[in-house]
Amino acid sequence: MNVIAQAPSLSDFGHDPWWLVLGKIVFAFVVALLGTLLGVWFERRVVGRMAVRPGPNQLGPFGLLQTLADGLKMAFKEDILPKSADKVIYFFAPAISVICAVTALSVIPFGPMVSIFGHQTPLQVTDVPVAVLVVLALSSMAVYGIVLAGWASGSTYPLLGGLRSAAQLISYEVALGLSIVAVFMLAGTMSTSEIVAAQGSTTELTLFGADIQTPGWYALLLFPSFIVFFISIVGETNRPPFDLPEAESELVAGFMTEYSSLKFALIMLSEYVAMVTMSAFTVTLFLGGWHAPWPITIWSGANSGWWPMLWFFGKVILLVFVFVWLRGTLPRLRYDQLMRFGWKVLIPISLVWIVILAGLRTIDDWDTQSRLYAIGIPAGIVLLAALFWPSRKAAPKPTLAEQVDNRPPGSFPLPPLDLQVPPSPRTRRMVAEREPANAPAGQDSEEV
Amino acid sequence: MNTSTLLAASGAVSGGEAVTFWILAPLALAGAIGMVVARNAVHSALWLVLTMLSLGVFYVLQAGPFIGMVQIIVYTGAIMMLFLFVLMLVGREASDSLIEVLRGQRIAAIGLGLGFAGLLGSGVYRATQGSTPLGLEQANAGGNVEGIARLLFTDYIFAFELTAALLITATIGGMILAHVERRKEDKRDQVATMKARFAPGNYPGPKPGPGVFATSSSVATPARLPDGRLSDRSTPDILPVRELTAEETTLKGTEK
Secondary structure: OOHHHHOOOHHHOOOOOHHHHHHHHHHHHHHHHHHHHHHHHHHHHHHHHHOOOOOOOOOOHHHOOHHHHHHHHHHOOOOOOOOOOOHHHHHHHHHHHHHHHHHHHHHOOOEEEEEEOOEEEEEOOOOOOOHHHHHHHHHHHHHHHHHHHHHHOOOHHHHHHHHHHHHHHHHHHHHHHHHHHHHHHHHOOOOHHHHHHHOOOOEEEEEOOEEEEEOOOHHHHOHHHHHHHHHHHHHHOOOOOOOHHHOOOOOOOHHHOOOOHHHHHHHHHHHHHHHHHHHHHHHHHHOOOOOOOHHHHHOHHHHOOOHHHHHHHHHHHHHHHHHHHHHHHOOOOOHHHHHHHHHHHHHHHHHHHHHHHHHHHHHHHOOHHHHHHHHHHHHHHHHHHHHHOOOOOOOOOOOHHHHHHOOOOOOOOOOOOOOOOOOOHHHHHHHHHOOOOOOOOOOOOOOO | OHHHHHHHHHOOOOHHHHHHHHHHHHHHHHHHHHHHHOOEHHHHHHHHHHHHHHHHHHHHHOOOHHHHHHHHHHHHHHHHHHHHHHHHHHOOOOEOOOOOOOOOHHHHHHHHHHHHHHHHHHHHHHHHOOOOOOOHHHHOOOOHHHHHHHHHHOOOHHHHHHHHHHHHHHHHHHHHHHOOOOOHHHOOOHHHHHHHHOOOOOOOOOOOOOOOOOOOOOOOOOEEOOOOOEEHHHOOOOOOOOOOOHHHHOOOOOOO
């Protein structure tokens, strides 16, 4: 298969006629809108199945038109502007979110070079040498939409949601950026189309005498980065279990509490478009982009023409399913847990992994023996340190008798610990005070 | 990027670049002025965001896509967001007051600012007028990002590392100043908290609410316990318990 010839490089961009550019932009926009329409339906259906109920199934086949109906309904509802809202910012905040989410799709490669009406053109709106940074910049600008929506609403719950979202998104952006660094190191480029092309080459692995073609996907080569990246984008898109800015059990609906009608629809739209965009971004960076997965690569035409777009969207849908799966499975994190996880787990793992990867890249062209030394000595030191790391001896658990003795004075009386029922003191008293049986009748004693 | 690099290197301004510049330059200027003029702190920050975004696009126009994107990610995305975070904590209603403390300082500031901008602008204009940009093509020869990386890790490695050390020191200093760390053994877990709550001498239930009487709905009014005494626990610690006069404490017309 001629993968390399099909993969576009940076020089293939910028030669399209205006109608082709317009067509690609419209296509990316339609992908975003359709992704929202189908994404909401998909999420409700899947979560429904996970909760053992059918989900929306009335409008259209399989309830497919439910989202459309909901969207139309939202457009015709009354648009409420809170009295204490900051009007201009309240109006613009949802638009910022939507614009940032949709624009990020412009640097996502949907497929390789194809021929459209005789023009050889890559299936991607545009590509720049810093395309990955463009997506990062847009996702960091999208935070403004949420934060400003929360602030401009002029009430408490949205403000709390906005504050939470500001801190959360900044924290998870750091982990996100660090996990992408590993991809840059391996691919040697920041352009999305070239990152996809770099994942096209397969490596031969000889396992048990059989040659296995492993894909050069960075999800396999850079597994820790992939995991950190995916967790970070779940945090970055405010999806459960990181949906603290809109935690409906604590903050009503978080930053969008005061929004209604079309503005609310825009916020919903931006959220689902961001989910699709970030899934597409993950596919591009880690899952080989439009490259066909393993069993399909047996067919030599799998990576040419329009077919790759199918594999691409298949992978995107798979990732969207994972997003929904997470929502259906995991409970929401507490805020301090979220912050601790971001700063004390994700970021250190990313940093250590980058250092290890840089080391591995450095010794790549050494001879075998020095490479063994370079890997073996640090690994041995780490192992020894782990082995001899002083562990704190747990304090012996006090026995029951000690615990009872150590109770402060005036504590609540305890029942006997040997489970022997003591003779009631009252019985003894009653026996002592009982009048003799031969007492004269009619002389009633008082009740004891 | 290639076309823009070539154009910038030759000193010519392409049509697209000129159009973008003349659209964004007034916006950047409006952002700067708006930042100074806006009375609400958050509006002020947003005007500054506009200026920073325009600057980012200018960098991209000048064949520096990496620095442009970093400008947007770091300055607009992270630093201004932190500013906003703090401003939002301050509260929505916080606005500048219009009362002039120093007489005439506003006019003086405007005059001095305009004068300084004029001096700086004319100086830069005079200095760069007629000069042709050189070496952009060589600087961007192996790619813009690679060029910056090579410089950072060769010629400017010490400056780079020193800046990093300075920033880390500042961050850690800030954390130490602001962070109150309790020792591990001082931290109470859930079990210890509950034990302390039910320990003898501590009343485990919620505190009684303040008393509400016909004459007062103040939180400073202490509640009455079932035996008629007043409870100190019902009023906030910062409020003094209200001294009731003898007249107030006697029962009203019921003991005859």
